[in-house]
Amino acid sequence: MNHLDGAAATSDVRRAVDVVVIGTGAGGAVAAATLAEAGARVLLLEEGAYHRTEEFSGHPPEMLTLLYRNRGLTATLGTPVIGVPLGCAVGGTTTVNSGTCYPAPDYVLERWVRDEGLGDLAPPLMAPRFAEVSRRIGVTPVPEELLGPNARLFRKGAEALGFAGAPIPRNVKGCKGTGVCAFGCPTGAKQSMNLSYVPAALAAGAELVTRARARRLLSDGNRIWGVEASLLDAKGQPTGRTLRALARATVVAVGAFYTPALLRTSGVRHPLLGRNLRIHPAARVGAMFAEPVKGWIGVPQSYHVSQFEREGIFIQGIFAPPGVEAPSIPGIGREHRERMRRFSHLGSFGALISESGSGRVVTVPGGQPLALYSLSPPDCRRLARAISLTAQVWFAAGATEVFTSVRSRPVLRSMAEARDFGDRAVGAKYFDAMAFHPMGTARMSADPARGVVDGSGRVHGYEGLYVADAAVLPSSTRRNPQLTIMAVATKIAADLAASG
Numbered sequence: 001m002n003h004l005d006g007a008a009a010t011s012d013v014r015r016a017v018d019v020v021v022i023g024t025g026a027g028g029a030v031a032a033a034t035l036a037e038a039g040a041r042v043l044l045l046e047e048g049a050y051h052r053t054e055e056f057s058g059h060p061p062e063m064l065t066l067l068y069r070n071r072g073l074t075a076t077l078g079t080p081v082i083g084v085p086l087g088c089a090v091g092g093t094t095t096v097n098s099g100t101c102y103p104a105p106d107y108v109l110e111r112w113v114r115d116e117g118l119g120d121l122a123p124p125l126m127a128p129r130f131a132e133v134s135r136r137i138g139v140t141p142v143p144e145e146l147l148g149p150n151a152r153l154f155r156k157g158a159e160a161l162g163f164a165g166a167p168i169p170r171n172v173k174g175c176k177g178t179g180v181c182a183f184g185c186p187t188g189a190k191q192s193m194n195l196s197y198v199p200a201a202l203a204a205g206a207e208l209v210t211r212a213r214a215r216r217l218l219s220d221g222n223r224i225w226g227v228e229a230s231l232l233d234a235k236g237q238p239t240g241r242t243l244r245a246l247a248r249a250t251v252v253a254v255g256a257f258y259t260p261a262l263l264r265t266s267g268v269r270h271p272l273l274g275r276n277l278r279i280h281p282a283a284r285v286g287a288m289f290a291e292p293v294k295g296w297i298g299v300p301q302s303y304h305v306s307q308f309e310r311e312g313i314f315i316q317g318i319f320a321p322p323g324v325e326a327p328s329i330p331g332i333g334r335e336h337r338e339r340m341r342r343f344s345h346l347g348s349f350g351a352l353i354s355e356s357g358s359g360r361v362v363t364v365p366g367g368q369p370l371a372l373y374s375l376s377p378p379d380c381r382r383l384a385r386a387i388s389l390t391a392q393v394w395f396a397a398g399a400t401e402v403f404t405s406v407r408s409r410p411v412l413r414s415m416a417e418a419r420d421f422g423d424r425a426v427g428a429k430y431f432d433a434m435a436f437h438p439m440g441t442a443r444m445s446a447d448p449a450r451g452v453v454d455g456s457g458r459v460h461g462y463e464g465l466y467v468a469d470a471a472v473l474p475s476s477t478r479r480n481p482q483l484t485i486m487a488v489a490t491k492i493a494a495d496l497a498a499s500g
């Protein structure tokens with residue numbers, strides 16, 4: 001196979017290709033496959049390793065070390081500190097994600113057309129791209145038998161309140177409902193990039209070099225000519241060997257945190273680079289029931305409530321193993337122990353918001369990104385309301401108590417308390433929030449004063465330099481973004497291929 005593991009390289013590596021694509025996540029893998037299938041000579045670089053499905057044990061501590069950056073402990077700095085885990089392996093964060101796939105809603109695409117001059121992202125033009133990506137990665141709604149008791153209970157509550165909801169569309173072929181999607185799918189059902197678009201890129205002739213950390217882009221003034229990378233050993237330490245790839249086009253797709261850092265370290269300048277960071281702040285809302293729930297059965301993210309999407313609130317299943325759920329269960333000492341003893345009675349859903357505020361990614365000495373992000377007062381209100389609505393569903397389903405992930409009021413005991421929770425102000429510092437969808441730090445706009453890249457992903461003011469990952473999304477996608485990243489990356493790569 002045309003794959004070189006950087007750890008095994010016995011000398012420096014030199015390549016000259018048409019296109020070098022850096023990053024193998026939702027954006028990079030799709031861009032590489034699209035370009036290779038169009039006939040370009042493509043080199044694909046990835047900092048992490050190329051793991052086989054047999055290595056995915058589903059055991060969280062092991063898999064956090066194997067598949068995540070910093071064992072899943074990446075976070076924003078601000079109030080509150082928000083954990084934003086990132087994948088670091090072939091497939092990027094898609095290898096560890098929940099498999100949920102939505103196209104961006106038409107009203108979001110229409111806003112991008114209107115505000116950013118991105119006519120090519122109009123709903124009728126994006127529909128075939130969404131359809132093509134969905135076909136290739138097998139997007140289908142979760143069948144009834146894999147919904148799991150956690151989601152069924154939540155659906156019962158949502159229906160009692162009249163809230164619109166549905167099973168979630170996911171990129172799987174033959175999902176067995178083992179419930180460990182966030183730790184690498186051990187059955188190979190989830191069609192993450194390591195099992196779909198990366199093999200397609202290789203089949204079309206692309207070369208993959210793993211354990212290759214891009215350090216800086218090669219440039220001559222504003223013309224970018226490729227990339228220099230450090231080759232890494234099995235522990236992620238530089239071996240002392242380097243890769244130098246000369247390319248007519250360089251596509252950066254190392255994710256919304258790392259893309260602005262790599263561009264800046266390489267001398268690329270744009271006043272908006274790193275700005276406009278959106279993350280979809282979210283909170284885990286747990287619920288205790290008198291009867292056992294056995295929430296670990298079935299697909300963890302299998303059902304959503306979309307009733308409040310226009311308000312920027314989206315509610316989805318999120319059930320994790322005990323060690324991961326434990327920090328969001330309130331109490332210390334005996335109280336916490338008692339609740340953990342009743343783990344089989346726990347239900348768990350997540351409430352995420354499309355924020356109106358934003359953060360930014362700065363670059364610290366050594367070229368590492370630092371994400372600065374604080375919840376704004378309107379976003380605190382929105383997140384509190386999202387938690388309140390999720391709690392209301394749980395009480396409608398029969399919960400005896402609900403855990404809010406808010407330190408100033410961690411437990412709610414009735415529907416009335418759940419409603420009241422949404423009406424009160426909560427300070428940013430009290431949220432135990434998390435986020436999974438960093439985006440927007442190299443936003444796309446036809447207008448160089450509003451965006452870092454143009455409608456074809458080309459960095460304004462530079463030649464030969466493209467971005468094709470979550471960084472280009474101009475604003476929140478309202479829902480989980482991976483399918484939109486893939487569809488936009490298809491468009492960027494197709495434009496690049498067409499430009500010759």
Ligand SMILES: Cc1cc2nc3c(=O)[nH]c(=O)nc-3n(C[C@H](O)[C@H](O)[C@H](O)COP(=O)(O)OP(=O)(O)OC[C@H]3O[C@@H](n4cnc5c(N)ncnc54)[C@H](O)[C@@H]3O)c2cc1C
Binds near residue numbers: 085438
């Ligand atoms: C636990 C979890 C669950 C999620 N669930 C969902 C979901 O169900 N649905 C959904 O739509 N979204 C989900 N997401 C988010 C989704 O996976 C991301 O939005 C998406 O993968 C981002 O794509 P990307 O191409 O921008 O970056 P990534 O997929 O993160 O890929 C970036 C790649 O670049 C590599 N890289 C970084 N720096 C370098 C460097 N210097 N040199 C070489 N390589 C480098 C990284 O190792 C990584 O492989 C989830 C995220 C998490 C953490």
Ligand code: SF4
Binds near residue numbers: 174182185
């Ligand atoms: S639930 Fe399905 S997609 Fe998730 S890890 Fe298990 S088999 Fe894979």
